[in-house]
Amino acid sequence: MFAILVALTTRRTRLVLAGTAVLVVLGALLGSTAFGKLQTGGFDDPRSDSSRAVDVLDAHFHGRANVLLLVTARVGEVDDPRVVAAGRAVAADLAAQPGARDVVSYWSGAGSALRSQDRRSALVVASVADDDDASDVVKRYASRAFDPPEVTVEPGGAAAINNDIGDQVSSDLAVAESIAIPITLVLLVVAFAGVVAALLPLAVGLLGMVGGLAILAVIGSVTDVSIFAVNLTSALGLGLGIDYSLLMVSRFREELAAGHDRASAVSITVRSAGRTIFFSGATVVVSLVVMLLFPPFFLRSMAYAGISVTVVAVLAAVVVLPALLMVLGERVNAWHVGGLIGLVRRRRQKAPKAAPEAAESAFWRRVASTVMAHPVLTGLPVIVILLVLAAPFLHVQFGTPDDRVLRPGAAASRTVGDALRERFPADLSGSMEVVVQQDGRGALDPAALSAYANTLSRLPDVARVDYALGTVVRGSQTAPPNATSVRFRAAGDDLLQVVPAVDYASTQARALVHATRALPAPSGSTVLVGGAPAVLVDGRSAIGDRLPLALGLIALATFVLLFLFTGSVLLPVKAILLNGLCTCAVFGAAVWIFSDGHLSGLLDFTPGPLDTSMPVLLFCIAFGLSMDYEVFLLSRIKEVRDTGASNVEAVATGLARVGRIVSTAAALLAVTFVAFATSSVRFIQMFGVGTALAIVLDATLIRGVLVPAFMRVAGGANWWAPGPLRVLHRRFGLHEHVEDVPQPVAAPPAPRDSATADTPVRSSGPAHQP
Structure with missing residues (x-):
C-alpha cells in the first residue's frame, strides 16, 4: 500500500x-x-422508560411544557390590575405563535405554584413541539419583540436552554x-x-x-x-x-x-x-x-x-x-x-x-x-x-445538562432558571412526568386516579403533584380542578406532574424516581416515569x-x-x-x-x-x-x-x-x-x-x-x-521495513533550519520509522 x-x-x-x-x-x-x-440535546437513552414517556407526551399531550416565560412586574406585584392585564396579554400572544399549545399562566387560574414567593414574577407555560417553531418563539421574547410596558418578559425552559x-x-x-x-x-x-x-x-x-x-x-x-x-x-x-x-x-x-x-x-x-x-x-x-x-x-x-x-x-x-x-x-x-x-x-x-x-x-x-x-x-x-x-x-x-451549564447572565434561559430555583416554591424544570396509560378501557376511574396521586404526593421529597383533578400536597387536596386540567388528560391517558422538593440531580431525586417506579400501577394501566430526574437515572x-x-x-x-x-x-x-x-x-x-x-x-x-x-x-x-x-x-x-x-x-x-x-x-x-x-x-x-x-x-x-x-x-x-x-x-505482524532507495553520494551538512529532526542524520542505509 x-x-x-x-x-x-x-x-x-x-x-x-x-x-x-x-x-x-x-x-x-x-x-x-x-x-x-x-441538534442540541442527545444525552438521554432513546429506548429508556423516560424516553418512552416523552414519546407519549408528544403523541397525546402536545409534548412537554418546554417554553416558560418569566413575566416580572416593573412596579408592584403580579396581582395588580395593570400587571394582570399585561400578563394575560403575554399569554394570549404566546398562544398565537405557530406551534404553541396548552398555554397556561398564573393569571389563567393555574394557582400559586406559578407565582414567585416575592409576588413580583409569574410564569406563562406552553408546549411547542416543532424545534424550529420553539426556536422562533424563544427568539421572539429574547429580542423583546413583545414586551408590555408594565412587565418584562424573559424566555426559559428546555427550548430556550437548547437554543x-x-x-x-x-x-x-x-x-x-x-x-x-x-x-x-x-x-x-x-x-x-x-x-x-x-x-x-x-x-x-x-x-x-x-x-x-x-x-x-x-x-x-x-x-x-x-x-x-x-x-x-x-x-x-x-x-x-x-x-x-x-x-x-x-x-x-x-x-x-x-x-x-x-x-x-x-x-x-x-x-x-x-x-x-x-x-x-x-x-x-x-x-x-x-x-x-x-x-x-x-x-x-x-x-x-x-x-x-x-x-x-x-x-x-x-x-x-x-x-x-x-x-x-x-x-x-x-x-x-x-x-x-x-x-x-x-x-x-x-x-x-x-x-x-x-x-x-x-x-x-x-x-x-x-x-x-x-x-x-x-x-x-x-x-x-x-x-x-x-x-x-x-x-x-x-447530572444532565440544564441552564446552569451556561455562565450566569450569559443567556435569558440561565436567568429564568436561577429565578425558578431561588424565587419560586418549586422548580418546575426539574419535575417528573408520570404517564398513566390505560389498557384499552378508557380513562382511569377518578377515585383510582386520586388515590394514585395521593400516594405519589406522600413519597419523600415530593413538593406537590399536579394532575387533572387538581393539586395534592402530602395527601391533601390543595386546589380543585381548574383550567390547567385539560393538559393532564388526553386520549384516555393521564399525566401527573410530580414536582420534587429537591434538586433534580440530587441523590434524593434519584431515589424518588426509583420509589415512583416501584409503586404498583393503578389497576389495568401501565405507568411511565419521565422528566429530568428520570432522564438522569436512565x-x-x-x-x-x-x-x-x-x-x-x-x-x-x-x-x-x-x-x-x-x-x-x-x-x-x-x-x-x-x-x-x-x-x-x-x-x-x-x-x-x-x-x-x-x-x-x-x-x-x-x-x-x-x-x-x-x-x-x-x-x-x-x-x-x-x-x-x-x-x-x-x-x-x-x-x-x-x-x-x-x-x-x-x-x-x-x-x-x-x-x-x-x-x-x-x-x-x-x-x-x-x-x-x-x-x-x-x-x-x-x-x-x-x-x-x-x-x-x-x-x-x-x-x-x-x-x-x-x-x-x-x-x-x-x-x-x-x-x-x-x-x-x-x-x-507489522514489520518495519523501508525498501531500498537511491542513496546520496555525500550527505551535506544539515541546513540551518532543520533542527526539528529528532532522529540521527544518516547518509547511507535504509531509513527507519520515526
Missing part, C-alpha cells in the same frame, strides 16, 4: 493536489451546511479557533524555525477540520448528530493534522539534509513516518469506535466526528502532504526565522562536527537515563501524584450497563494492535495500564475543578455535577491520543532494539529521538483543546481543559517517566511473547 502511495505522490503530484483542491472546495461548501443539520446553548457553542467555537490557530502558528514557526514548514501542519489540520465538518453534514442528513460534535471536529482535526504533519515534515527535512533528492526523501518519509501515522490513526479510531455502543446520540455523534476527522487527517498526512513536499523540495526550509533559535544554531555550527547522535534531544536522553538509573525512586512519586489527582473522582456526582443506567463491554473491547483492540506492532505481550498491557492511570487522574481533576469548583472564579462557571456522558468521552479521546504518542515512542524504541541494542540503550535512544516531536505535538494539541476553556458552556470547558490536561500528563509524566521506568524494571521481558504468539506475529 505504501508503495502505491509513494508512486501516487511522486509521479502524480499535480493530480493529487488538483483533486485535493476540488475536494476542499466541495467539503467547505458541504461543511457550511452542517450547523443547520445538527441558547446552540448559539453559544457556535460563537464559542469561533472564539476558540481565533485563539488556537494564531498561537499554534507561532509555536509551529518556533518549532520549525521556518514559516513554510510551519504552514504545512496548519494546512493539514485545516484539511482535517473541513473534511470532518463535511462528513458531519452528510451524517446529520440521515441521523441525529449533536451540535457539540463540531467542537471535537475543530480541535481534533487541527490537533491530529499538526501531530502527523510534524512527523512527516521533520522526517522529510532530515532526509533532504542527508543528501537525498526530493523523490527519494518523499519515498522514505511516506514508507516510514507514513506507516507510523497510519498505525497511530488506527489506534485513535479504535478508541473512538466504542462510543458507538452507547445509546445517547451525543456520544455517537462524538464517535462520528472523531472517526471522520482522524481518517481525513491520516489521508491528508500520507497523501496530500507528501505531494506538497514533492513540490516544495528544498523550499520547505524557506523563510527562515532567526531569533533565539537561530543564535543557538549558529553556536552549534561553530562547534566541531557532531556525531550522528547529536541530532537527538540531549534533554530527553538525560531524562530517560536518570529515570532508568533509579526507576523505582522516580516512578513511584509519579504514580502517587496521579493517584492523588484521581482521588476526587471517588465522590463524583452526575442515562446513568445506559452508560453503566455498557461500560464494561466498552472497556473490554477497547482494551482488547488496543492489545491486538500493539501486539501486531511490537510482537510483545507485556508492552500492550503496560500501555493500557498507564493510559488508564492517566485517564483516572484527569477524571479526578475534572471533579476537583468543575464539580468542587476550585477554579470557578478563574474560568467563570457555576460548579455542578458532571454530565453522565463526559467521562466516557474524556476516556475515549484521552486514551486514543495517549496511544498515538505510545506508537510514536515504541516505534523508535523498537527500531533501536532491532539493531541489537540493549534494552536500556533502546529506551534512552528512542526517547531521545522522539521526545522532542512528542512534546512539541502535545503542546500544540493542548493549545487547541485548552482554548475551549473560554467557552460559556461548562461541559465544553471541562472537555477542553480535561483533554488538554490528559495530553500534557501523557507527554510528560507518562512518556517521560513511567514508560522508561517500567521498561527498565521489566528488562528483557518487554519483548517476550509465548511461542505460538511469536509465530503469529512473524506471519501477521
Whole structure:
C-alpha cells in the first residue's frame, strides 16, 4: 500500500493536489451546511422508560411544557390590575405563535405554584413541539419583540436552554479557533524555525477540520448528530493534522539534509513516518469506535466526528502532504526565522562536527537515563501524584445538562432558571412526568386516579403533584380542578406532574424516581416515569450497563494492535495500564475543578455535577491520543532494539529521538483543546481543559517517566511473547521495513533550519520509522 502511495505522490503530484483542491472546495461548501443539520440535546437513552414517556407526551399531550416565560412586574406585584392585564396579554400572544399549545399562566387560574414567593414574577407555560417553531418563539421574547410596558418578559425552559446553548457553542467555537490557530502558528514557526514548514501542519489540520465538518453534514442528513460534535471536529482535526504533519515534515527535512533528492526523501518519509501515522490513526479510531455502543446520540455523534476527522487527517498526512513536499523540495526550509533559535544554531555550527547522535534531544536522553538509573525512586512519586489527582473522582456526582451549564447572565434561559430555583416554591424544570396509560378501557376511574396521586404526593421529597383533578400536597387536596386540567388528560391517558422538593440531580431525586417506579400501577394501566430526574437515572443506567463491554473491547483492540506492532505481550498491557492511570487522574481533576469548583472564579462557571456522558468521552479521546504518542515512542524504541541494542540503550535512544516531536505535538494539541476553556458552556470547558490536561500528563509524566521506568524494571521481558504468539506475529505482524532507495553520494551538512529532526542524520542505509 505504501508503495502505491509513494508512486501516487511522486509521479502524480499535480493530480493529487488538483483533486485535493476540488475536494476542499466541495467539503467547505458541504461543511457550511452542517450547523443547520445538527441538534442540541442527545444525552438521554432513546429506548429508556423516560424516553418512552416523552414519546407519549408528544403523541397525546402536545409534548412537554418546554417554553416558560418569566413575566416580572416593573412596579408592584403580579396581582395588580395593570400587571394582570399585561400578563394575560403575554399569554394570549404566546398562544398565537405557530406551534404553541396548552398555554397556561398564573393569571389563567393555574394557582400559586406559578407565582414567585416575592409576588413580583409569574410564569406563562406552553408546549411547542416543532424545534424550529420553539426556536422562533424563544427568539421572539429574547429580542423583546413583545414586551408590555408594565412587565418584562424573559424566555426559559428546555427550548430556550437548547437554543441558547446552540448559539453559544457556535460563537464559542469561533472564539476558540481565533485563539488556537494564531498561537499554534507561532509555536509551529518556533518549532520549525521556518514559516513554510510551519504552514504545512496548519494546512493539514485545516484539511482535517473541513473534511470532518463535511462528513458531519452528510451524517446529520440521515441521523441525529449533536451540535457539540463540531467542537471535537475543530480541535481534533487541527490537533491530529499538526501531530502527523510534524512527523512527516521533520522526517522529510532530515532526509533532504542527508543528501537525498526530493523523490527519494518523499519515498522514505511516506514508507516510514507514513506507516507510523497510519498505525497511530488506527489506534485513535479504535478508541473512538466504542462510543458507538452507547445509546445517547451525543456520544455517537462524538464517535462520528472523531472517526471522520482522524481518517481525513491520516489521508491528508500520507497523501496530500507528501505531494506538497514533492513540490516544495528544498523550499520547505524557506523563510527562515532567526531569533533565539537561530543564535543557538549558529553556536552549534561553530562547534566541531557532531556525531550522528547529536541530532537527538540531549534533554530527553538525560531524562530517560536518570529515570532508568533509579526507576523505582522516580516512578513511584509519579504514580502517587496521579493517584492523588484521581482521588476526587471517588465522590463524583452526575447530572444532565440544564441552564446552569451556561455562565450566569450569559443567556435569558440561565436567568429564568436561577429565578425558578431561588424565587419560586418549586422548580418546575426539574419535575417528573408520570404517564398513566390505560389498557384499552378508557380513562382511569377518578377515585383510582386520586388515590394514585395521593400516594405519589406522600413519597419523600415530593413538593406537590399536579394532575387533572387538581393539586395534592402530602395527601391533601390543595386546589380543585381548574383550567390547567385539560393538559393532564388526553386520549384516555393521564399525566401527573410530580414536582420534587429537591434538586433534580440530587441523590434524593434519584431515589424518588426509583420509589415512583416501584409503586404498583393503578389497576389495568401501565405507568411511565419521565422528566429530568428520570432522564438522569436512565442515562446513568445506559452508560453503566455498557461500560464494561466498552472497556473490554477497547482494551482488547488496543492489545491486538500493539501486539501486531511490537510482537510483545507485556508492552500492550503496560500501555493500557498507564493510559488508564492517566485517564483516572484527569477524571479526578475534572471533579476537583468543575464539580468542587476550585477554579470557578478563574474560568467563570457555576460548579455542578458532571454530565453522565463526559467521562466516557474524556476516556475515549484521552486514551486514543495517549496511544498515538505510545506508537510514536515504541516505534523508535523498537527500531533501536532491532539493531541489537540493549534494552536500556533502546529506551534512552528512542526517547531521545522522539521526545522532542512528542512534546512539541502535545503542546500544540493542548493549545487547541485548552482554548475551549473560554467557552460559556461548562461541559465544553471541562472537555477542553480535561483533554488538554490528559495530553500534557501523557507527554510528560507518562512518556517521560513511567514508560522508561517500567521498561527498565521489566528488562528483557518487554519483548517476550509465548511461542505460538511469536509465530503469529512473524506471519501477521507489522514489520518495519523501508525498501531500498537511491542513496546520496555525500550527505551535506544539515541546513540551518532543520533542527526539528529528532532522529540521527544518516547518509547511507535504509531509513527507519520515526
